[in-house]
Amino acid sequence: MTRYAPLLAGVVAVAAVWELLGRLHVFGTMWPPLSAVLAYVVAPDHHSLLAAAVLRTGGEALAGLAIGSSAAILLASLSVLVPPAATGLGAFASIVNGVPVIAVAGICALTIPRDATPVVVAALAVAFIVFVAATAALATSPATHRDLFAVLGASRIVTFARLDVPGAIPGILDGVRSAAPAAVVGAIVGEWFTAERGLGPLLVAAMQNYEIEQLWAAALAGTALSMAIYGVLGAVRGTLSARSS
């Protein structure tokens, strides 16, 4: 319980500041108090709308996270197994990362099937984060372990499979976890260009119709979604670390 106390205190503090700023109209009527947003969320005809949007965006974000992470881990593995390729792959990843997500989404909307756009944008948004984490994690095996494998006559592939990969799993999971919010952002931006449902269109519709509570509720739902994915991946990583120690 004491472990979660600081987290709980932080959430309570943010909620209190939000409520106060809203009630005092510090930022005008566009900043509603938290209680008004929560009232919107729990209203019967709203929560099914929000839940459907969260499920859709969440599904896209998870699919993008899985695809983007897998591709990034493959590329990182390639850069470890084929050292001459490492520089080129690193530069390629940096360039892909340099393209603004919004531009990526626009290009995807024009070039790939509409339904696939949010997933692809989410995948591209997470790939660089996971690539950097995986490249670093795959290079962390201690010198004594490398010596052992060399003495045992292990090939590059065997060392990679039996030493580098198992040792890199916690670091890679940390990378995937850090990339979870980027996956949600990628899915939402992808939806702006192509989808009719999901948190992205909900945000746009709310803005255009001055549905202030709906706008804030969708933002809150997106944040909760990011945090939920982040938390689940953290629990997975914790379980794995506990098993290997």
Add this chain to the structure above:
Amino acid sequence: MLPWLSVRDNVALPFRVAGRPVDAVRVDELLALVGMAEFAAARPQQLSGGMRQRVAIARALVLHPRILLLDEPFGALDAVTRRQLNIELQRIWSTQRITTVLVTHSIDEAVFLGDRVVVMSPRPGRICRDAPIPLARPRGRDVLSDATFHALTDDLSRALDDVTT
């Protein structure tokens, strides 16, 4: 040792790295030999330093090597554990019969374990003494209070003083 593998899997690792089928009988036999059979399922983090060295020795022996190279294997252990492992190492040799080159900074350890003690000078590393150890085997704790043992350690200690000063 690899922290994500159990003691048994760490000992079996050389088979897997070599792409050979794991000889479970051999692994269990060596775990029993080094007194780690009870801890076969434990993870390295759960073991003491002495226990880890026992597992490392079992792992080194698993593929029937012709020679065992030990570079200060017990250097990080306390004196009591070190003495105990010295005695165990002799017991292991009595069943495995394997030529061993052991590097140590302990004169007692060198005389207690060795058939030959080679004294080397620091920078440049040159052999400056090659002393046969005529103590009978098996050697037990009583050897440590033997007059010949003390004469040999005194002699080697002087030889070491001569090269380092």
